Amino acid sequence: FEFIYNYLYLANxxxxxxxxxxxxxxxxxxxxxxxxxxxxxNKADTGKNLVTLPYTTATAxxxxxxxxxxxxxxxFSGPRHAFEFPQINYKKYSGxxxxxxxxxxxxxxxxxxxxxxxVKTKETWVWQEPDSYPSEPxxxxxxxxxxxxxx
Numbered sequence: 440f441e442f443i444y445n446y447l448y449l450a451n452x453x454x455x456x457x458x459x460x461x462x463x464x465x466x467x468x469x470x471x472x473x474x475x476x477x478x479x480x481n482k483a484d485t486g487k488n489l490v491t492l493p494y495t496t497a498t499a500x501x502x503x504x505x506x507x508x509x510x511x512x513x514x515f516s517g518p519r520h521a522f523e524f525p526q527i528n529y530k531k532y533s534g535x536x537x538x539x540x541x542x543x544x545x546x547x548x549x550x551x552x553x554x555x556x557x558v559k560t561k562e563t564w565v566w567q568e569p570d571s572y573p574s575e576p577x578x579x580x581x582x583x584x585x586x587x588x589x590x
Contacts, residue, residue: 476509550572554566
């Protein structure tokens, strides 16, 4: 779909913004999914869900041929409501359990909001202003932060 690759060129955005938005409505909407990869596998668990995390519906099932079938949990989805370029508080939570992620919200591939998502409860907060088109978020922690999302 040529539109997806070319619509963000500045010349295209300046040429006809209404046409860009019209074409964007045809584009598929991405969704944020959580996959859980089991680290400890026992052959006795064949046929069972290996995911034991209490806050997710994602599954990982050990098959008889010793492969693992993963089913994701959709944590952010909806018409005209996409979540791209996710960021977390990497300085403190890289490789550790975290609760919040921040992303660029897209309305049919038009970046028009910033989103904060609680990945455990799926609660979402949105910043959006008319005729504003933000770029991807970068989390900058407050120097004296005590909470994960203080920044």
